Amino acid sequence: MGYCPAQQRPSRAAEQRCLCLLQSSCTVLKLLQALAFLLKSGLRSNVLALTRFASAAASLGPAAASVAATLLFSPSSSPLHFYDTFLINTALRSLSPNPLHPFPLFSLMLRLFLSPNQFTFPFLFKAIAALPSPLPATSLAHGSALRFGFAGDSFVQNTLIHAYAVTGDAGIVMARKVFDETLRSSAITFSAMIGGYVRSGRSRDAIVLFREMQVGTVQPDDVTIMTVLSACVDLGALNLTKWLNFYVERGKVHKSLCLCNALVDALAKCGDVDAAMDLFDKMPERNIISWTSVIDGLAMHCRGIEAVEVFEAMMTEGIKPDAVTFISLLTACSHSGLINIGSRYFDSMTREFGIEPRIEHYGCMVDLYSRAGLVEEAMKFVQGMHIKPNPVIWRTLIASCRVYRRLDLGERVTKQLIKEEPSYGSNYVLLSNFYALNNRWEKKREIRRVMDCRGMYKVAGCSLFELEGEVYEFIAGGEKYARQLSIYVMMEEIGQKIKKAGFLPSSSEMLLDIDEEDKEDAMHWHSEKLATAFALLNTTPGTVIRIVKNLRVCVDCHSALKFISKIYKRDIIVRDRSRFHRFKDGACLCKDFW
DNA sequence: AGTATTGACT
Structure with a gap:
């Protein structure tokens, strides 16, 4: 063994302890303990430990991942000569789904003369796809993949399609180009492209591509069906949803829990909540998402009492509701006018389940009072909230003021909302509504002019x-x-x-x-x-x-x-x-x- | 060490 200062030589026990902490590291505490070990015992020169660290940090969200990135990859504090491709790949992998830019890591890799391998680009594209506006980075990285000769690799192509497809109109054209150039396309390639269409609001194109797929040689798998189902939800395409349900029923694809959940959700959202419940009853395995989907489906169909019954049945089975379940349950109550029941569940959230209400839950409660015409209660509730109300809350209240003709209050709140959120066109439409209801046509026309002037528009029905x-x-x-x-x-x-x-x-x-x-x-x-x-x-x-x-x-x-x-x-x-x-x-x- | 993926306030 060559020269190695004593305090830097990793002891076997320390290494084991550190790896052990990182292996099951699902808490920030364990990560920090492992970090202490890394620094104390010279494990920072141990690629395996570093890699585990980056990987563990990834599962702990953006903050932890950026701590890991800072620790491991800032030139001043890191032992650069211990890096290898594998380590940087892992760090790249750890970035998504957090919106952290992968280029600093990628250029570090190139600066250290480490060669990207077939794993590098999929991780890179996946991280890029999580960025807010990924198109420029995607085309840069695409060029890089071409130069390194990985552009023909099917894993690379699939992630590339995905990265391009999430960037909107310009990207979807590029995604389709890559898709058409992909020679041995698989169900995954189709899923990436179909999913890209759905995310870009082109669900009709998604279904067209699915039809093309059906006359081709590639068989859709469960994930493909799931992406097509989200297009169905978007378009309310009940017939196609039922057909897909039948297709799954005939055993054409793997009937995964995820797929069944997607089917339950799609059937309900396309209008057949009874079919959704039938499927739910027949499912051999259910998770919290299955239950929440059914509750939400019933809520949408104004079947609040049944939604409450399903919620109670869920608890009888020993399944613990989560924050999303409560959003659906409270929505069910507000849409069905179950004011007392809704309030009771809201109170029970913190008391019995230890779930802190989020802005969405407050939104449900404001809606609960607002729909029922209890404008004062709604207003009082908003004033007593522990979180700053968001525009959605205000718009809920404003809608109530319009329906129950509380014109002065409505106008006042709307003006306040416009001050807070001046670039959102619909707010001006809301204000013009109050002017119209008061027969103040000149004021209404003024709003129109302001909107035209600022290039604002309302969403077309x-x-x-x-x-x-x-x-x-x-x-x-x-x-x-x-x-x-x-x-x-x-x-x-x-x-x-x-x-x-x-x-x-x-x-x-x-x-x-x-x-x-x-x-x-x-x-x-x-x-x-x-x-x-x-x-x-x-x-x-x-x-x-x-x-x-x-x-x-x-x-x-x-x-x-x-x-x-x-x-x-x-x-x-x-x-x-x-x-x-x-x-x-x-x-x-x-x-x-x- | 990889690719595509289910529930959410107006």
Whole structure:
């Protein structure tokens, strides 16, 4: 053995102790103890210990990972000559899913003349994909992978597709290019690309690619099905979801717990919560996500009592609820008007379960009071919160002020919100709503001008309708389908029939959305009405009509849809941004409470 | 030592 100062020679026991700590290191405390060992006993020259340390730090979140990075990779404090590719790879791996930039590590590797190997680039791309705007880094690293001759490796390509695909419009083109160049594509390659489409809000492209996959030679696996299911949730594509459920049922893919959870969630979110519960009942194994998905599914369908029952059944089985479970449970209570039950569960969170309420839980409680018209209680609750209220909380309260006509309070809170969050266009729309309700049209026009001036816009209403495997999209105020004569004629017919049946257009909410010039026509042009007209034209009598909307249904459309359901003898199910409406015989299952 | 992945306040 060569020269080695005594205090730096690692003792066998110290090494064992350190490795042992790091092996099961899921606490910050153990990590710190291991760190002490590393520094005291000369283990910093032990690559294995360093690697374990980086890996353990990774599982402890961004803070720990950056401590590890600082300790191990700052040139002044580290024994650089002990580094190898394996160690830096591990450190790279430890970065994601934290948004820590991997380039300092990667360039250190190159500076030390260590060669990247086939593991380096997958880790590198994965870390890049977790960054806030990863496109420039992805193309730089892509160039590097090409230079080092790893661009043809399938692991590299799969992570590269993923990294490009999460960067939005420009990246998705590059992702597709890499995808098309991938010669021996596997189910994983398809999953990466399909998942990329879904993350970029292109769920329709995701489904198109899945269809291409089905006529090809590559068999989808459970993960592929899961990514397609998230596209289904996005589009509310119930038929495809049911088909995928059947596909899994026939044993075509591995029926993993994850996949079953995704199916339960998708079935509920696409409108068939009973199918979701059937599947849930049949699952051989369930975890907290399975239970939460069912509770959340019931919440969306306004079945609050059942959601509470499922929650109680879960506790009877000895499963401990987590923070997300409580969000779903409290949502269920607020959407079903279960004020006392909701308040009790909220109190029990800290007392019985030791879960500190987060802003989302407070949000549920504000919603619970707000929906029920208890504006004062809601306001008091907000003032007594231990966390600073966020814009979501304020908007919940504002919606309540609008519905229950607390115009002065609403206006005041909205102005405060705009001060806090001046660049969010919808806040100005909220304010203009209060001006309109007060008939202060000049003020309302002023808001409009301010918005135009600052280049702000409101989100356009958009409805989706699935017909024969195709998802049709309808946008408020016109667009391609509206120009079809048949739809136009149908809209006229619907308008006249429901008026004759007693429908009173209450434009008070309508004109908030659309400029005055469009007022007269506005009735006819909300996207859910266009979709309904299209559906009535293209489906056989008696068929249930299912529509998915990106915003909340307005009072006027809600009322119109009730009349349509009665006159045309159709059940119409509309998925809101947050819940389901089911119109049947002139009534809605939400009992006008939403 | 790797690639794609399930539940969440308006």
